[in-house]
Amino acid sequence: MTLLEDKSELGTRLTIAQALERLMKDGLAFRFEAFDGSTAGPEDSPITLRLVSERGLAYLMTAPGDLGFARAYVSGDLEVDGVHPGDPYEVMKLLMSQLRFKVPSAPEMLQIVRSLGFGNLKPPTPPAEEHLPKWRRAFEGLRHNKKRDAEAIHHHYDVSNRFYELVLGPSMTYTCACYPELDSTLEQAQYEKYDLICRKLDLKPGQRLLDIGCGWGGMVRHAAKHYGVKVIGVTLSREQAAWAQAEIERQGLQDLAEVRFGDYRDVVETGFDAVSSIGLTEHIGVKNYPAYFQFIESRLKVGGRMLNHCITRPDNKTTQTGAFIDRYVFPDGELTGVGRITVAAQDAGLEVRHVENLREHYAMTLRDWCRNLVENWDDALEEVTVGRAKVWGLYMAGSRLAFERNEIELHHVLGVKVDPQTGEAAWPLRPTWLS
Numbered sequence: 001m002t003l004l005e006d007k008s009e010l011g012t013r014l015t016i017a018q019a020l021e022r023l024m025k026d027g028l029a030f031r032f033e034a035f036d037g038s039t040a041g042p043e044d045s046p047i048t049l050r051l052v053s054e055r056g057l058a059y060l061m062t063a064p065g066d067l068g069f070a071r072a073y074v075s076g077d078l079e080v081d082g083v084h085p086g087d088p089y090e091v092m093k094l095l096m097s098q099l100r101f102k103v104p105s106a107p108e109m110l111q112i113v114r115s116l117g118f119g120n121l122k123p124p125t126p127p128a129e130e131h132l133p134k135w136r137r138a139f140e141g142l143r144h145n146k147k148r149d150a151e152a153i154h155h156h157y158d159v160s161n162r163f164y165e166l167v168l169g170p171s172m173t174y175t176c177a178c179y180p181e182l183d184s185t186l187e188q189a190q191y192e193k194y195d196l197i198c199r200k201l202d203l204k205p206g207q208r209l210l211d212i213g214c215g216w217g218g219m220v221r222h223a224a225k226h227y228g229v230k231v232i233g234v235t236l237s238r239e240q241a242a243w244a245q246a247e248i249e250r251q252g253l254q255d256l257a258e259v260r261f262g263d264y265r266d267v268v269e270t271g272f273d274a275v276s277s278i279g280l281t282e283h284i285g286v287k288n289y290p291a292y293f294q295f296i297e298s299r300l301k302v303g304g305r306m307l308n309h310c311i312t313r314p315d316n317k318t319t320q321t322g323a324f325i326d327r328y329v330f331p332d333g334e335l336t337g338v339g340r341i342t343v344a345a346q347d348a349g350l351e352v353r354h355v356e357n358l359r360e361h362y363a364m365t366l367r368d369w370c371r372n373l374v375e376n377w378d379d380a381l382e383e384v385t386v387g388r389a390k391v392w393g394l395y396m397a398g399s400r401l402a403f404e405r406n407e408i409e410l411h412h413v414l415g416v417k418v419d420p421q422t423g424e425a426a427w428p429l430r431p432t433w434l435s
Contacts (some may be wrong), residue, residue, distance in 0.1 A: 001399065012111070012385065013111065016034035016035075017034055019112045028042075032049050032050075033049075033050075035053055035235045047081065050079040051072070052076075055072075057117075059071040059077060060123075061113075063123070063323070065323065066326050068318070069324075070327075070328060074130075074394075075127045085389065085390050085393050086373035087371065087396075088394060092401055096401055118231050126327075127387050129385065129391055132331075133327065135428075140402075161240075162242045163383035163406060164216070166373070167369050167372050171187055172215070172218060173190045173218040174216070175279040176276050176362040176365050177190045177360050185395075191222070192220035194345075196228075197278070197307050198227050199433035200412070203229050204227065205228030207274065208231075209272060209274045209276065210267065210269070211275075212264035212277050213234070213235060213278065213280070214233030216240050217245075219276055220233035220257045221253060223257075228256070232258050234260050234262055234266075234267060236261075241259050241260065241261035244259035264295070265295060267299065270301075273301060274300075274304055275306045277309065278309040279311075281310035282310055282333055282335060283332070286334055287340065290348065294349075297417055302419050303416065303418075303424070303426040304416070304427065306345070306415045306417070308341060314409055316340050317336065318335070319334070329395045335408065342355065342413055353416055353425075355413050358405050359408075362410045366399050369396050369398055373389070
């Protein structure tokens with residue numbers, strides 16, 4: 001091709017499908033159809049992505065990557081055939097495995113933008129399900145102050161208790177399960193998770209447990225019911241606290257168990273035999289780890305145990321969650337590696353005794369939550385918008401892939417508050433929780 005011919009081709013207006021193909025290194029692994037009538041990709045693909053409106057095109061152009069895709073998909077401007085919206089695992093797997101973008105030259109990029117329309121570089125109003133951007137959240141104060149943390153928790157958890165019942169199942173447990181066998185049910189795995197934590201904490205009747213970030217009170221009820229422990233649970237979600245306290249009373253556990261609506265930092269009681277934290281650390285911010293573990297240490301009696309259960313990175317770098325997760329799922333979420341967690345716990349005076357990675361178990365948990373969402377889809381749509389339900393399917397399927405690929409992990413860190421004078425830890429010679 002001569003230089004003149006090359007310039008002529010760059011002046012040609014492209015269809016939407018042609019523009020997309022120009023951005024692909026290896027072509028499209030799925031069928032693509034656009035509202036301008038253009039198509040691309042294999043006709044026999046089991047999955048078709050259909051861009052149905054110019055607004056969807058503007059979402060994709062103004063926020064390239066996962067945020068733009070999510071906006072177009074959640075709003076209904078990008079349709080996906082071949083998968084259920086409650087479990088788009090297969091399309092996520094295909095996109096994450098085979099989508100390779102290339103960086104076009106400046107003239108090529110100009111041609112693509114000109115073809116798609118400069119007017120589409122003006123961002124449309126985001127879907128109603130999207131949370132405020134970080135710069136808007138700044139008006140609520142610094143990251144992870146009490147007001148801003150409460151708002152972030154409200155965005156994700158105060159949706160509909162009935163919706164969570166449909167997705168999570170009877171246990172109402174929104175954290176990684178522990179599957180004793182490959183064919184164990186979700187309920188069996190959640191029971192085993194709570195029981196494993198109780199065994200690791202060596203709980204006994206009459207002892208006192210503080211469960212911070214307790215959610216709907218699954219750990220609170222399990223420890224009280226099966227171990228005879230007196231438990232205080234704390235959650236920043238008003239909806240969770242109301243549901244949990246009602247369930248405690250329904251099961252007749254009110255003499256042993258209590259769930260409070262509030263910030264864990266406001267708990268004044270001390271001298272607990274154990275502190276459990278299941279899925280809270282992801283929300284507090286890495287810079288707050290020292291104060292967080294100091295709080296835990298200050299609430300334990302000598303010989304008391306601490307179990308921290310949280311999502312981690314496979315390295316010890318600190319990253320904020322991606323744009324989609326930050327705006328639609330966990331505002332202000334932040335992850336780091338288990339090394340940073342153990343260091344913070346040790347620096348706070350806790351002796352770390354055991355660390356365990358349950359990564360594969362979280363992938364299986366997410367698989368089962370997606371299955372629940374698919375099976376209860378119609379009932380779920382009576383509780384939340386179709387956009388919100390799509391968000392859940394998208395994030396759970398994507399998270400499942402991330403755990404499978406070791407992009408994120410799930411760690412238990414078990415520690416003890418030793419006697420400062422003698423070093424006594426009241427610890428057995430070998431682990432007792434495996435039997």
